[in-house]
Amino acid sequence: MNNTFDSSVVARCTAQIVADLPALEWITDARVDRLSQDFYWFSPVLKRELTGLRAHAVVRPKTEAEIAAAVGACASAGVPITLRGSGTGNYGQCIPLHGGVILDMSAYNQMLWVKPGVGRAQAGIRMGEFDRLSQPDGWELRCVPSTFRSATLGGLYGGGFGGIGSVNHGPLAATGNVLGVRAMSIEPVPRVLELRAPEALLLHHVYGTNGLVLELEVGLAPAHPWLEAVVCFEAFDAAIEFADALAAAPGIVKKCVTLLAAPIPDLLPQLATSLRPGQHAVFVLVAEFCEPGLVQLAGEFVGSITHRQTAAEVAQSKRTLVEFTWNHTTLHAMKIDKSLTYIQSGFAAGPHVSQAKALRKMLGDEVLVHLEFIRSKEGAPTCSGLQLVRYTSETRLNEIMQIHRDHGVFIANPHVFHVEDGKQGEVNPDVVATKQRFDPAGLLNPGKLRGWDQREALAARAASGDVSLRTLPKF
């Protein structure tokens, strides 16, 4: 029932498309290998399953017309299309399972406009570039990944959850964060549609499997001068309680609160002078004008401020703590200790601190606690985990994730490449119906959306009223 592709046919058709569209920027040399990958190798499981998979060609369009030309040609020929931003993801989202064309969006990258609280840009804009352009007007993106310098806005939307700033605005999916997307269908004559929220979220976090996002209109946050600081603690309980209190503190304006339990700080030699060996570290970004509140809170929890840089100092140093948080922590740690991998988790708002304490006690040295404090989609203070795991076997890795689930912690499994598997098996009929509309031939990133395989059963349930589908506007 799933689309199948004959590799030799796809190869031949792709070569023909490349030949037919010489005006586009095509890449067909050895660089295709790199452009067919992301940071999937964070996972030993994905490394085993995805290594060697590659596209037949990469195209890097600069205009909507160029995108339409490439898409139209692929759709006519039945060639798979895999969307790619900068390839900074780590779930193999942009690794093509069935070859074909990688549509690299990174050259489609213009800022369109910035107004108070809202901005709009082409999907391939790098988030650091977006902020550079919007900050002079006093606004910046509400959440960015630690890879903000190279990662694209469309890539975060298509493959990400949230990031630095989610401590204020929750994940990207929270109402008000994404206001609209302009999306293209995968058809011989591609059509384009503006989807406004909430429909604008139907293409979010599904790895570019159900539509091609051209532009994004997103809510912005006030751009404050961010003070970066590290607060070190001897005791884990004090560290996590401080991080939790700071993250939730309604009078302290912040952008990032990251807990790196010992021994993770020891895996960051670049920051050695800002850390204390053997201690737990909390990395924070607070508005400069809120430094007194930070100092007060650090004092209450008996933490030591071991690093402090103003926004100007950070800009001058060209090194930001942000690039040691979220999955950058994972990256740095894995460089030092090759035996490490990681898991991703969402704690239950409310008991999140006690859950984290209990799991740390139970799992000991095998799981290194890395928590990012955020607000849930509904707005409750909580935290996400990007725990480092001393890898022994896939079986044990799965056991560790199950232990988390058994404690009421949600696991966003980063060792799978199906959209639904990362989200605990739930097929979203609206996502599948959106793919039916935007990608009727199933050419987008084939093999990643399990619900597409079940689309006939889903359609039958929808027809019988068992599943109600969101109504999309007309093209």
Add this chain to the structure above:
Amino acid sequence: MNNTFDSSVVARCTAQIVADLPALEWITDARVDRLSQDFYWFSPVLKRELTGLRAHAVVRPKTEAEIAAAVGACASAGVPITLRGSGTGNYGQCIPLHGGVILDMSAYNQMLWVKPGVGRAQAGIRMGEFDRLSQPDGWELRCVPSTFRSATLGGLYGGGFGGIGSVNHGPLAATGNVLGVRAMSIEPVPRVLELRAPEALLLHHVYGTNGLVLELEVGLAPAHPWLEAVVCFEAFDAAIEFADALAAAPGIVKKCVTLLAAPIPDLLPQLATSLRPGQHAVFVLVAEFCEPGLVQLAGEFVGSITHRQTAAEVAQSKRTLVEFTWNHTTLHAMKIDKSLTYIQSGFAAGPHVSQAKALRKMLGDEVLVHLEFIRSKEGAPTCSGLQLVRYTSETRLNEIMQIHRDHGVFIANPHVFHVEDGKQGEVNPDVVATKQRFDPAGLLNPGKLRGWDQREALAARAASGDVSLRTLPKF
């Protein structure tokens, strides 16, 4: 053990002070009656207990030197001093129990400076004036009462809890909201001291009983253009769930979320065209750029937007929904229905919605549900109640408050005039120690701070190490 004052002696001494300091602005005519009052008559209990109490004179200083002159004279003569802002409180805070001098701070009202995220002003500045001066720089106060037009910043600090904006920044007491106060002692030669947070909070919400606040330095919030809207609901559950979801929604920037359950909207004839008879209303202020999120959420909860004004329209109309929230609701309702009084409550973050539903079911028509959605001091989304009560007797009023407590809801009893009684009986030794320091003769607002009566016992406990006191900086 409490200070006692001979009324005729106080009268004679006050008259002498007035005569001795002719350069100050004194009020000794019939206006003293009005200036000795606040909105204490919201409470039938306070009305019975406090009516008729008045000062012997009111002084309205314009400079710190004038304040020091008045304070020094009163301290020398043993005359009670009661601080007053604009008298917009409703707990009898500024009603002098023992006559003497009312120190009206409203002419000591200069803005001192506004920087990004922080501002400083003299205590008597009206909050509407503060915002008028700071908003051109892009900043405004983090929370204001519904009486912001006339109420003073020092008055909010001395007698208030939070208000419009607390849905973002929590109560005034949350770390980071108050950064510093300049305070004067009540002595023949008054001394002045800058207290920084957390010590800056020691004079907060204690009715001006333990020190005289001259200046306040407070955290500011970005000044967005606020859209005002009313969303009406047929069902109470939908209304409270919408209000709760909107208040917590991390992607929707807001300033105020007020739930007025039926039949409260019917008591607001001024807004009749914006309301629906018999329905529940949620009054909201959201940033104009977040209107799509508001509309989306209202749709999800099947609410009808029955009123919508942009910031410019609000400014032009000179009428804001803000002046129908918090205790303005109480004021408007009591004008229509004289049998009403009210209570104040703090719901437990987490179960707050289910607590409110259960109490409404239990108390029926006797208690009219008015909830203000806020974040707790720790930052958790929750709500405060300013429920209207159909008054039958003081006994029944106390029963209703006890029923709330029995459901896990905190009561800030507005029918008492002792600082501690409004806070469920807890004496704060630090507050009392601060009074010992700033007001050793016990002249400030005498009779309101119960802990002052117990100061010898508290001091003994502190000496024995049973109570540890916060160390204050030296004068």
